[in-house]
Amino acid sequence: MKPPAALERIAYLLDRAREKSYRVRAYLRAAEIVKALTSDELLARVNAGTLEELDGIGPKTAAIITDVASSGSTAYLDKLEDVHLDPGQDAERRQVVVQRRDDVELLQ
Numbered sequence: 001m002k003p004p005a006a007l008e009r010i011a012y013l014l015d016r017a018r019e020k021s022y023r024v025r026a027y028l029r030a031a032e033i034v035k036a037l038t039s040d041e042l043l044a045r046v047n048a049g050t051l052e053e054l055d056g057i058g059p060k061t062a063a064i065i066t067d068v069a070s071s072g073s074t075a076y077l078d079k080l081e082d083v084h085l086d087p088g089q090d091a092e093r094r095q096v097v098v099q100r101r102d103d104v105e106l107l108q
Helices: 003-016 021-035 039-048 059-071 075-084 091-107
Strands: none
Touching (some): 003 059, 003 075, 021 059, 039 059, 059 075
């Protein structure tokens, strides 16, 4: 997963959970900011720890961007996915949801 997609997914899950709208907007804004960066610029900022110098990127979104850019995932998104997926879903169905999310990533 790429950082903008992770930020957008977090925004979606927060919105679905009816979290405060300013939080949802913050993640969507951070996604747009990251989309405007070239891959090289994003990597350079991640390595230098300068993401927070960008207007609209705070400590939490910077940490998420860094995690996703480094490992392809972030614990915060995983936690939100676990909380907001129907607990009655079995492991196979949960895997299908994750696979579909990854497939959508490939199409973007």
